[in-house]
Amino acid sequence: MDQGAVMGISVWIGTSNRGFAQQAQEEIRRLFEAPVRFEWLAAGELFKFTVEESRERVVERILAGAPAFLRHMQPVEAEADLGEDLQATVAWLQRQLKERPPGAGQRIAVQVRKTEEGASGLSVPELKHAVDELLEQEWQAVPVAREADEVLSLLAAGGRLYFGRSAPHENISDWPGGAIRFRREEGQISRAKFKLLEAEQAFGLDFAQYRSALDIGAAPGGWTSLLLERGLQVTAVDPAKLDATLLRSPRLRYLQKNADDVAFAAGEFDLLVCDMSWSHRQMAKLVKGLLYALQPGGTAVITVKLMHKKAFQTIREVTQDLAPELSLQQAKQLFHNREELTLFFLKL
Numbered sequence: 001m002d003q004g005a006v007m008g009i010s011v012w013i014g015t016s017n018r019g020f021a022q023q024a025q026e027e028i029r030r031l032f033e034a035p036v037r038f039e040w041l042a043a044g045e046l047f048k049f050t051v052e053e054s055r056e057r058v059v060e061r062i063l064a065g066a067p068a069f070l071r072h073m074q075p076v077e078a079e080a081d082l083g084e085d086l087q088a089t090v091a092w093l094q095r096q097l098k099e100r101p102p103g104a105g106q107r108i109a110v111q112v113r114k115t116e117e118g119a120s121g122l123s124v125p126e127l128k129h130a131v132d133e134l135l136e137q138e139w140q141a142v143p144v145a146r147e148a149d150e151v152l153s154l155l156a157a158g159g160r161l162y163f164g165r166s167a168p169h170e171n172i173s174d175w176p177g178g179a180i181r182f183r184r185e186e187g188q189i190s191r192a193k194f195k196l197l198e199a200e201q202a203f204g205l206d207f208a209q210y211r212s213a214l215d216i217g218a219a220p221g222g223w224t225s226l227l228l229e230r231g232l233q234v235t236a237v238d239p240a241k242l243d244a245t246l247l248r249s250p251r252l253r254y255l256q257k258n259a260d261d262v263a264f265a266a267g268e269f270d271l272l273v274c275d276m277s278w279s280h281r282q283m284a285k286l287v288k289g290l291l292y293a294l295q296p297g298g299t300a301v302i303t304v305k306l307m308h309k310k311a312f313q314t315i316r317e318v319t320q321d322l323a324p325e326l327s328l329q330q331a332k333q334l335f336h337n338r339e340e341l342t343l344f345f346l347k348l
């Protein structure tokens, strides 16, 4: 065992989608031999965890483990009782920052969050503004929202303020609490589009690199619209109606049918996406029957409904049902997923 493992101890805050923190905790527990201590900060979605491992080791293990339910983590380097006085809070932060002063020109994203209860009268925008000003005036650092060199995380919960600094990648997501936001466009067909946009980022895909997609359970057409925007030929299958604005696209083929009622040429598609709100086993059976149409090396992005919260079992069953043709690359509960999660597969 290395020194870090023997001597290290690190404290973190973990965030999951509401109602899935137990799964996130289970994922963390499985990654470490040393016991992990958990403490709720907001039931079902936000918790503090302490691991008897160095900070570097925890980041390495968790990133390598690619957890599905742990959406975000942030280190806790210091914590204090949260008073009502903004100036006193900023003075406390200033003392913390002096221990490792930010560099001039360093791009720092200050991310402030608070839980609904127990965060006193703290105003998140006021505190963020005050810390941004402090960083600029005292250290000539540059406050930014994105593409930061460092994230400075502040969380007010249960009457305490938690402070930590990290490189953006160490937080799993560089959005505060992993709550990635996309701008709603005028005429946007469905909120479901955000799921596919988020999946593209989360799985490091670039849909513009694909040629031809099969969208199963496509209506009203949020996913189809994104794939058309990325320049693909899209075959949309759904007995329900697609939004009329899509029907003008010359790159769209719309089959207003049940997915077990359609047939294609072998290897016709290099991308298969499926967002049916169905029982996971029925969905897997249906997708399996269409896998001949996905070319070897092709990608599949599939939303899976989590029935009765048996999340790990559900992932296992879908993965087994779709094997050996599809090989699971990553499972992730996206911020835009609700009682579901998204799987990314490659066709062998």
Ligand SMILES: C[S@@+](CC[C@H](N)C(=O)[O-])C[C@H]1O[C@@H](n2cnc3c(N)ncnc32)[C@H](O)[C@@H]1O
Pocket (backbone or CB within 6 Å): 189, 190, 192, 193, 216, 217, 218, 219, 220, 221, 222, 223, 224, 237, 238, 239, 240, 257, 258, 259, 260, 275, 276, 277, 278, 286
């Ligand atoms: C959650 S919606 C899909 C939303 C879509 N991804 C979007 O971005 O607008 C689920 C769709 O699956 C369709 N669906 C359910 N069973 C199906 C089946 N057997 N074959 C094809 N589509 C099906 C439903 O009609 C419904 O439109």
